[in-house]
Amino acid sequence: MKTDEVKNCPECGSIHLVKDYDRGELTCYDCGIVIEDSLIDQGPEWRAFDSEQDGKRSRTGSPMSFLSHDKGLATEISWSNKDYYGKRIPHKNRSQIYRVRKWHQRIRVSNAAERNLALALQVLNEDGAKLGIPKDIKESAALIYRKAVEKNLIRGRSIESIVCASIYASCRMINIPRTLDEISKVSEVNKKKIGKAYRHLAKELALNLQPTTPYSYVSQFCNKLDLDKQVIMDSEHIIRLAGESGLSTGKGPTGIAAAAIYIAAMKNGKQRTQKDVARVSGVTEVTIRNRYKEISKKLGIDDVD
Known part of the structure; x- marks a missing residue:
């Protein structure tokens, strides 16, 4: 019988079970019967009284990450010129x-493929940091890039454009x-190349x-x-009314969002x-002005200029 499956004492039906890791036994508190006599303590065999001790005594590393070309499973040698005990x-x-x-x-990095992957993931980390995107998005982008490498989709295209496309x-x-x-601004890669990739x-x-x-961009802008x-x-609310009126059909979502925010x-x-709204949204002032006029006329919004 597995310990994880035991919820009640098979003898008296009590739910008061006690795990004694010193003896490796699972016993019933009420009737005293030994239910399991080979418990395994899943915790560490050492104690730590602060975070520094916990870091030194732990024998496991950081979790696997797609943001490293070897997924973070390789051994790291510190550059601090100190040994394991902290001595110089x-x-x-x-x-x-x-x-x-x-x-x-x-x-x-044993071959050209690993070298290119390491370079690509370094670029991905740098661009992700400039964009201020969280780690889970960067992990997802790294996974997309790895799949592209496996299917040989990188050939004939620059590493930077595929990295930017993965982030997007x-x-x-x-x-x-x-x-x-x-993405084009932080990576200095042509916008059309990113879109094509x-x-x-x-x-x-x-x-x-x-x-x-358009809803996706409102909070950000x-x-x-x-x-x-x-x-x-x-x-x-303005975006919802514009959508119900059919104004969003065939229009770019960033332009609709920018005009709604402006209003x-x-x-x-x-x-x-x-000009301020155009700067953060990446659309031209002309586009904002056109979307603003269309929404104002259709929804009967008074002129706010």
Whole structure:
């Protein structure tokens, strides 16, 4: 009988069971019967009284991560010039330790494919940090990139464009979208190249992502414009009315979101110029002005200029 399955004493039916790890026994508190006599303590055999002791005595590393080319499963050699006990390594031994580190780094990347993967994941981490996206999105983007490598979708395309396309796809999957303009700006990769690479990945990897909606961009744009929650709610209300009126059909979601925010901000006395909204949304002032006029006319919103 497995311990995890035991909920009641088979003798008296009591639920008061006691685990004695010193003897390796599971006993009933009420009748004293020994239910299991070979318990295994799943915890560590050592004690730690602070976080420093816990880190030193633990014999497991960090969890597996797709953001490292070896998934974080390789041995790491510290560059701190200190041994396991925290003592400084003597000067006469440092040159030897340096050579060990150097060869260890070379061995970790054994061929051109691993070298390219390591470079790509480094670029992904840097671009992700600049965009301020959380780790789970970067992990998802790294997984998409790895799948692209396995299917040989990188050939004939730059590493940077595929990395940016993976980030864009991952953001859409998690429903925290970033515009192509944002990704292009931080990565210095042409926007058209990123879009082309994304369409290639979406087709070959069968990502089947749903089109983004204006709602997805409202919070992000309002935060950058330092607008409060009321403006966000009013913007979403305007977007909903515009959608019901058919104004969103065939229009870019960022343009609709930008125009709705512009209108809502003016209505709440939080004046933001079309230039400010265009800067954070990545669309032109002309687009915002056109969407604003269409929404105002269709919904009967008074002129807020």
